[in-house]
Amino acid sequence: xxxxxxxxxxxxxxxxxxxxxxxYALYRAIDAGFCARTLEAGDGIGGVWxxxxxxxxxxxxxxxxxxxxxSRELFDDWQWTEEFATQPETERYLNYVADRFxxxxxxxxxxxxxxxxxxxAANLWTVRTGAGTTVRARWVIAATGGLSVPHYPEIEGTGxxxxxxxxxxxxxxxxxxxxxxxxxxxxxxxxxxxxxxxIADTAGRVDLYQRTPTWTTPLNNAPITDERRKWLSDNFxxxxxxxxxxxxxxxxxxxxKKSSADSPAERQAFYEKIWNAPGFGKLxxxxxxxxxxxxxxxxxxxxLANKIRSIVxxxxxxxxxxPTDHLFGxxxxxxVENYYETFxxxxxxxxxxxxxxxxxxxxxGIETTGTSRDYDIIVYATGFDFxxxxxxxxxxxxxxxxxxxxxxxDGPSDFAGFSAHRLPNFFFPGGPHGAGGGNYPRYSQDQVDxxxxxxxxxxxxxxxxxxxxxxxxxxxxxxxxxxxPQSIFSAEHSHYYGANVRGKPRKFLLNPGGRGKLHEMLNQxxxxxxxxxxxxxxxENARQSx
Numbered sequence: 001x002x003x004x005x006x007x008x009x010x011x012x013x014x015x016x017x018x019x020x021x022x023x024y025a026l027y028r029a030i031d032a033g034f035c036a037r038t039l040e041a042g043d044g045i046g047g048v049w050x051x052x053x054x055x056x057x058x059x060x061x062x063x064x065x066x067x068x069x070x071s072r073e074l075f076d077d078w079q080w081t082e083e084f085a086t087q088p089e090t091e092r093y094l095n096y097v098a099d100r101f102x103x104x105x106x107x108x109x110x111x112x113x114x115x116x117x118x119x120x121a122a123n124l125w126t127v128r129t130g131a132g133t134t135v136r137a138r139w140v141i142a143a144t145g146g147l148s149v150p151h152y153p154e155i156e157g158t159g160x161x162x163x164x165x166x167x168x169x170x171x172x173x174x175x176x177x178x179x180x181x182x183x184x185x186x187x188x189x190x191x192x193x194x195x196x197x198x199i200a201d202t203a204g205r206v207d208l209y210q211r212t213p214t215w216t217t218p219l220n221n222a223p224i225t226d227e228r229r230k231w232l233s234d235n236f237x238x239x240x241x242x243x244x245x246x247x248x249x250x251x252x253x254x255x256x257k258k259s260s261a262d263s264p265a266e267r268q269a270f271y272e273k274i275w276n277a278p279g280f281g282k283l284x285x286x287x288x289x290x291x292x293x294x295x296x297x298x299x300x301x302x303x304l305a306n307k308i309r310s311i312v313x314x315x316x317x318x319x320x321x322x323p324t325d326h327l328f329g330x331x332x333x334x335x336v337e338n339y340y341e342t343f344x345x346x347x348x349x350x351x352x353x354x355x356x357x358x359x360x361x362x363x364x365g366i367e368t369t370g371t372s373r374d375y376d377i378i379v380y381a382t383g384f385d386f387x388x389x390x391x392x393x394x395x396x397x398x399x400x401x402x403x404x405x406x407x408x409x410d411g412p413s414d415f416a417g418f419s420a421h422r423l424p425n426f427f428f429p430g431g432p433h434g435a436g437g438g439n440y441p442r443y444s445q446d447q448v449d450x451x452x453x454x455x456x457x458x459x460x461x462x463x464x465x466x467x468x469x470x471x472x473x474x475x476x477x478x479x480x481x482x483x484x485p486q487s488i489f490s491a492e493h494s495h496y497y498g499a500n501v502r503g504k505p506r507k508f509l510l511n512p513g514g515r516g517k518l519h520e521m522l523n524q525x526x527x528x529x530x531x532x533x534x535x536x537x538x539x540e541n542a543r544q545s546x
């Protein structure tokens with residue numbers, strides 16, 4: 001392993017972020033022989049699993065499919081307790097990985113990056129943090145994640161509230177006492193739904209403020225048995241092959257048929273089976289044409305609507321919980337146990353913001369156009385500035401004066417979801433257009449693997465700069481814009497379009513071509529000389545910078 005960098009750099013590779021993707025990027029860089037370091041904003045390791053520690057925060061991808069699969073020994077040695085692990089177990093796992101592979105000594109926590117500027121003459125990145133640290137690096141991998149900047153709603157008076165207020169994405173380390181308290185949860189996405197079911201039995205009263213209902217379905221969690229562990233270990237090669245090649249990055253067996261293969265009665269029985277499928281199996285194990293045929297999706301939605309009506313005893317509340325503005329999967333569907341059952345509890349109420357919008361937060365609670373309620377605790381489960389939030393806040397300055405915060409004002413432009421023209425030697429796996437929906441770590445692993453291979457290739461062949469050309473970026477973005485309307489996640493009022501953040505441009509932030517298109521375009525690039533002009537030597541870079 002290289003312990004020192006050359007060419008005036010402090011390190012060869014600087015990784016920003018010590019979450020799931022950042023830890024893997026650091027491991028791969030060190031394993032490839034680079035001198036590497038990580039800067040992490042938090043005071044501990046884990047990324048989203050360090051910050052999101054609200055009650056019952058947990059995976060909605062199976063634990064062993066979300067976890068690392070680069071090491072057979074790690075896969076066997078870490079014993080997950082549940083199919084869908086909670087935050088404390090996940091945080092312990094990531095710290096275990098850092099220690100097992102001796103990564104911790106390369107990580108500096110409490111170092112939030114405030115600027116990252118490219119020096120064209122020196123071909124180095126100068127990265128500064130709020131703690132006063134400066135690092136000069138040849139290559140930067142900004143593994144900042146798409147869900148790392150909590151978004152607070154634009155509501156008048158939030159600073160006036162005299163009770164306790166929290167965001168699910170920035171939860172305190174000390175436990176929050178909900179016992180007997182009057183609690184408001186604003187937001188009904190995955191975090192709001194998980195929190196609601198977690199505290200309903202202890203809080204004195206819980207009001208869930210819902211702007212738009214979502215298709216929430218059961219997680220169907222279960223303990224991992226010894227038999228299941230043995231099967232996973234015995235089939236490690238098969239498991240990793242599926243996770244590496246599957247478009248969704250899950251182990252779920254596909255339905256193997258279209259809806260037309262079944263009669264109406266058979267389809268209802270099939271939907272009942274899907275209702276009881278684990279997590280994202282509601283999408284990946286469903287009929288092949290459920291995501292492409294509107295009528296089939298509508299039929300499944302009606303099945304789900306009838307499920308809601310059969311569970312929720314109050315018919316008015318039941319109807320308020322049924323989406324009418326999007327098909328199943330058009331928005332990220334939460335998977336939560338006993339969500340609808342919770343609304344049958346006498347201390348739980350649903351407040352529809354479509355009917356009575358919030359007028360403001362007061363010193364004692366929340367006023368809507370129809371009610372005024374006092375609370376001890378307000379929880380903002382209002383999501384994140386998805387995809388671009390962290391990157392545009394880091395003060396990134398590229399070649400020819402590119403300022404990422406203004407260059408992406410009308411939406412991000414990039415290549416392959418992890419690099420961009422005029423950002424030489426700068427990568428952002430897990431960024432905008434990086435994932436196509438599904439199991440995010442599997443997409444990000446693909447990106448990190450390719451980045452590491454690219455850095456190794458550059459070193460071995462005398463290249464000093466990697467920067468996608470304007471034409472390569474344009475080709476990728478044309479793909480995104482062409483295929484976005486066909487994507488199942490194409491509801492323009494979802495966070496996949498940035499619609500949850502006021503003033504953010506409505507641009508699709510996923511990769512609608514999925515894993516297949518990502519691999520196709522990366523293979524196309526790497527098969528051409530100098531990666532189609534993306535590589536440059538130091539002398540060529542100096543000429544271009546003049």
